[in-house]
Amino acid sequence: MSTTTEFAQSNQLQTDLTIDRTNPFRILVVDDSADLRALFSTLLKRAGYETMSANSGAECLRIVAENAVDLVLLDVILPDMSGMEVCKQIKSDRPGILVLNISGMKTSASNAVEGLEGGADGYITKPVDARTLLAHVNALLRIKKSEEALRQASGHFRAVFESTVDAMFVVDDNSNCVDLNPAACALFHLSKEEMIGKRFLDLVKGSLDWEDLECDWQEFLKQGHRRGEFMLHLFDGSTRAIEYDARAAFLTDRNLWVLRDIEARKRAEQAIQEAHDQLEVKVVQRTAELMAANAFLKQEIADRKRIDEARKEAEEKYRGIFENAIEGIFQSTPDGRFLSANPALARMFGYDSPEQLIKDRKNIEREHYVDPERRKIFKRLVEENGIVHGFELQAYRKDRSIIWTSENVHAVRDESGKLLYYEGIVEDVTLRKEVEKERLELLRRLVRAQEDEQRRISRELHDQMGQSLAALLLGLKSLKDSVHIEPARGQIERVQDITTRIANELHSLVRELRPTALDDLGLYTALSNYIDEWSEQSNIPVDFHSNGFLNQRLDSQLESTVYRIVQEALNNVLKHAKAQSVSIILERRANRVSVIVEDDGVGFDVEELMKTPARNRRFGLLGMQERVMLVGGTVNIESTPGVGTTVLVHIDTSRDIGGRTNE
């Protein structure tokens, strides 16, 4: 059979039809001829289709109603119904089923059209050759398959469309919204119904940053694609950052707009930027702080270095002074140990090295001071004044010989005021002391010699001249008594007067030189007499008080010193003071004699006077001081210009005058 061969040849067509379909298409063959039904069924089965068959219109409709059929191969001429009726019925009941009409060979074009108008999807004419049949069936089913795939795809698309978080708008070329998804509703806070039919451009008007919406819209339709970002201004006044991706004409008259809300992302970006900026600021700030700290530390290090160098330099200088000084330099503790000593100090005390000295003298008070009491006085003076100048003491050398030293010492204290140690400079003044002692001895001898000489002259004057004058006066008296010639008597009386005056002057002279009363009657009586006479002569009242001198004799040198001081002081009053009155107090108490001579005269500046060279001094201050010094006393002169002058003399009588030293 030629047809069979042709069918066999068509096998190749089946392949691309069955692919991708789990179930083969099912085809219902409807023909009143059993032969043709069998032929078609065999043909279709060999092409990979499932087949069913029906011999009438009624059976066809029953099978279609009860079974899933994809395509009906329908003979338009059936015994019970017209093919067009069956077709209409199938299309109305099951519109998805394809209908392929098979018409008789003589079927007119009007029949074919009638069949198509009944809803048939295609027709072929008898006699049917296998190729034509399969080509038609395949073509129709290919379309169905495509549609199915499309429907499936569209279902997928829909699912994505409905559930995506991006807002999607399907709009026509006029920008009217045709479809949109729930995300779009959520973004715009509008319902689907409110937006469908509205122009999409109206929804984004004022937000989309296109220059001219309508022009750009046409441009977009031409270009087919646009993307970008804009700030969406919503009807409630809020804004959202939006990224959009628009595709034109994905279908005819259909354009897709996808809007993505990137507000959160923008915020995150901004937050990151801010954090970054802040970090940068922090880094800048921190860097500045580090630089400040570095600058400070550098400065500090430089300062410290400078101070350190200055300190080192000072130390070296001190070290140099310490090592090379002629004076002894030391540090010693309050409990009497040397902390340090320089070579000069060691030499001064007969040691080979400072170390030896420090090692040897563990108790300065006992091992160093000849008179331990002196140490106590030293400590007290430092405690009171913080510093002592020219403190003199006798100290033992290593060989127990004694030297005189003079010290300048100050106390070193910590911040709380606690005494840490003494620091001082020592000078060996033994030689000076000896010279001084010698000088004083000479002075003392001189004074004594002078006193002795004065006493001798005074005695001589008093004893011999005084006696002679007394005798002369007596002679003159008896001469006058024996002469009765008046002019001669007058002459004698004048000689008597002269002689009396001479006797008085002699008396004065004797008293000035050396009052015999001082040797004979004692200091108090001699002074009393002298003061009375002085007062009478100068016409200045003197207030004289004494205490402890009645019937008490002192060392003769001391007595004459006191007498001379009063004499000198009164001389000064007479010569310079222009005083109205003078007060003298003489007092003896235990081992101390005090003399105070006070006047209310013009006074003077003591310091100024002491500064002037001795030879220019107005009166015997120096004499007074030397005399007092010889008997181990002190003189203080206080004078205020316009107020008066006070001379204070204190003499310690407990000491042996001969061995007295200046301290």
Add this chain to the structure above:
Amino acid sequence: MLPILVVADAEPRRRLADILRQAGYFVAEANSGESAINLAYSVSPKLILMAIVMQDSNGLEAAAKLRRISDFQSLPIILLGSVPPIGMNDEPLASLVSGFLNIDASAKELLATVRSHLPVNDQ
């Protein structure tokens, strides 16, 4: 009443000074180390908040200068900065400053720090 002296550039200084004033403190302000020293002489503050970095001066150097003046030897000085300087607890910084406070510190932190550095009877 003795003031708290805040020494820093204008921006952080005003904020800190405002917080302190609202808390009832008497506050004096200076914008450089030099003016801080001058001001300290005239108002004798009971506490100084000193920025490490200022436009015109170095807070640490200013603190060191203050410390050398006998009147301010025991005056509490709190440093203001972003991070405590390295070696804050060692010399020479340790004797220089009494504490550190972040210059962006909250009002609460600021007041707590200030309170902890004031004499007990002055709080």
